[in-house]
Amino acid sequence: MVLDPPLPKPLVGRLTVIGLGLIGSSILRAALARRLADEVVAYDHFEPVRSRVEALGIADRVAATPEEAVTGADVVILCVPVGAMGAVGEDIGPHVAPGAIISDVGSVKASVAKALAGQIPDYAHVIPAHPVAGTEYSGPDAGFATLFQNRWCILTPPEGADEGAVDLLEEIWAAMGANVERMSAERHDLVLAITSHVPHLIAYNIVGTAADLETVTQSEVIKYSAGGFRDFTRIAASDPTMWRDVFLNNREAVIEVLGRFTEDLFALQRAIRWEQGDALFELFTRTRAIRRSIIEQGQETAAPDFGRAHD
Amino acid sequence: MVLDPPLPKPLVGRLTVIGLGLIGSSILRAALARRLADEVVAYDHFEPVRSRVEALGIADRVAATPEEAVTGADVVILCVPVGAMGAVGEDIGPHVAPGAIISDVGSVKASVAKALAGQIPDYAHVIPAHPVAGTEYSGPDAGFATLFQNRWCILTPPEGADEGAVDLLEEIWAAMGANVERMSAERHDLVLAITSHVPHLIAYNIVGTAADLETVTQSEVIKYSAGGFRDFTRIAASDPTMWRDVFLNNREAVIEVLGRFTEDLFALQRAIRWEQGDALFELFTRTRAIRRSIIEQGQETAAPDFGRAHD
Structure with missing residues (x-):
């Protein structure tokens, strides 16, 4: 380019x-x-x-x-x-x-x-x-x-x-x-809370959870990370000072969006517990469409696996 | 290759x-x-x-x-x-x-x-x-x-x-x-819950949350997805039938790991609410090391942005 x-x-x-x-x-x-x-x-x-x-x-x-x-x-x-x-x-x-x-x-x-x-x-x-x-x-x-x-x-x-x-x-x-x-600055802070800040927080969090589990070793987490986990480690490797400041300076919007995320996650957890396969299938189908739009609008690559080399 | x-x-x-x-x-x-x-x-x-x-x-x-x-x-x-x-x-x-x-x-x-x-x-x-x-x-x-x-x-x-x-x-x-x-099959199911199943669930969930927010439009989510959100949409575009079955068939381990994830997330949310910058900085620093190990062990690319083309 x-x-x-x-x-x-x-x-x-x-x-x-x-x-x-x-x-x-x-x-x-x-x-x-x-x-x-x-x-x-x-x-x-x-x-x-x-x-x-x-x-x-x-x-x-x-x-x-x-x-x-x-x-x-x-x-x-x-x-x-x-x-x-x-x-x-x-x-x-x-x-x-x-x-x-x-x-x-x-x-x-x-x-x-x-x-x-x-x-x-x-x-x-x-x-x-x-x-x-x-x-x-x-x-x-x-x-x-x-x-x-x-x-x-x-x-x-x-x-x-x-x-x-x-x-x-x-x-x-x-x-x-x-x-x-x-x-407006306020609208920006709300929009970015969902498109950037909360995703980063969740990524940092899952990587931390994985590191702290006593039942699974860190070496296992690393070996089998290609199952999905490694995708999260990329944004969880971003600059710590920058991101600390983001969360401290956009507290309200982040906590608000996080509340929605957690509510949705509990609903999903409950659907698993009660074996509501249709509810899971419906969500998992809906989410595909969003990626398609992101690719169509040039904000993402269509290459499999982000275009990672397979060798 | x-x-x-x-x-x-x-x-x-x-x-x-x-x-x-x-x-x-x-x-x-x-x-x-x-x-x-x-x-x-x-x-x-x-x-x-x-x-x-x-x-x-x-x-x-x-x-x-x-x-x-x-x-x-x-x-x-x-x-x-x-x-x-x-x-x-x-x-x-x-x-x-x-x-x-x-x-x-x-x-x-x-x-x-x-x-x-x-x-x-x-x-x-x-x-x-x-x-x-x-x-x-x-x-x-x-x-x-x-x-x-x-x-x-x-x-x-x-x-x-x-x-x-x-x-x-x-x-x-x-x-x-x-x-x-x-x-053993049981150990596999626990290890994969953290390295694959829960990451997929979280990805599906955040994409669903973003789609359902009334305060931010879908078009805004798509436009500004390069802030981090788009990373999650990749695994949230995986096969819905396959993933429905995974969650229904690994319920216990998924719910157990999810419990840890949520507990950690609440602690993180509380650290933001109470402006505990040091706690955030400490976690955000720790998570970098894990990605480094994943790259060193050949399970991930070191190329910025997964090697996505920047054009």
Whole structure:
């Protein structure tokens, strides 16, 4: 897969990415590949990560401080764990330029909007965003330029947000290959609770349950994991700090959806106990249709076993 | 990936496969490719499936009846849903040859052993087996010869089983690329409850919960499924009949493991409610190690996102 060629004219003068993990480093790569800005600037609070990005050559310039990173930037994208947004906002707030767009990629939106609103001066535009994309790997080496291709990026502009600024942020994401949607932060947090947060929680949980069983050894769990269990271990290998923050910052929606999940699971357990085969068959048939739709809409591969090699 | 070349000398005279779906048709393909028997015979109770296998040319002979299929067979492998084993056993019982090995590939073993024991005469050897392998696709077109490569196949010979017969069955599976392990049917059913059955149930359940939520539309679930949800839809697209039978036939172990899963999930939910970030972080870190082991032991790919194409 090759990205489209660089834009004939960059969309902005200076684009700054703060936090250079999987997502941040993917934005850098996509921004350079498509030349979205005259200058693409990178910063991470962790020095080895800055050095690594320097060595990878995926930014025009690696800044040494948050101040240096955001000074003169037209667009700043924060790619740090949701729980760190307030602190980063505090670091950069005094240095952002009037009219600059301050955005992020956090998986929770209402709490990020709140954390940044207190730190970014009114003369800049805070427009939270969330590209629904990723892999189970972390760090600057894990990123790649096509990560956002045909994935959805959700913008959650606050009420009264500057339309021009929202449009420009949308153009940037579209240029990185994403489909862009707008909704309220609250709606985002509810929708993502079911499509991402609760699935991650369940995956972490089943992997933990399997590890803790006294009646089945860990070696057995590993050997026979191809029976289905291994599918869950992928998202349960995602970044622990990021996911801790997601759950702490989207508590209400996660607990609400989890309540529904558990209720449904108890009903299913009861159907097994009472040998209600028809009820099981009906559910198991219905769920096939949903995967089919996901494949048809390009959000999943139709290859058997996700396209895993069978060798 | 290419299979090893055909054996210099087939292991048995006649190998019969009954039930020609994903697993059955994969056995046919592997058995022909490696020439495990002088003659590989196929039968399915559904006529269009027999015709399709005939057209695919993946058996030396497609039999028209169960009687014709098993007459003179040295080894018979039943690849039908677990709930159908008793009926198939009844059909073939009177026709199996003295000394023949009757095996299967069902995902539950104690109930299969019981169902077959009543139907297969004592002069044949009933040796249940379970290759822990598969994809989410079904039917004779979905099979492939390398499906069992480096996957585990569990034999659950009953007490007092003929050692020569068990060894021969082990050779057959090893020749199809599988690693073979032996254990009791009861232990198998407990181990598979955690590595396969409960993961499938949870996957079916979360997909059902997502479909039924009134507050989030199905179209939103599909659009943003790359946030994690889509991973669950793969195994929730597996064959409904097969899985209904698994749950009905492994009730006790499934309900027991499910009890542990739910208990752990409630603890996790409580940790979120009370904002116990350290507890979340600790679990989320621990689960990474398990995936690493699964990859190291060749039961999973290390490629990001299962190796899905990013385009």
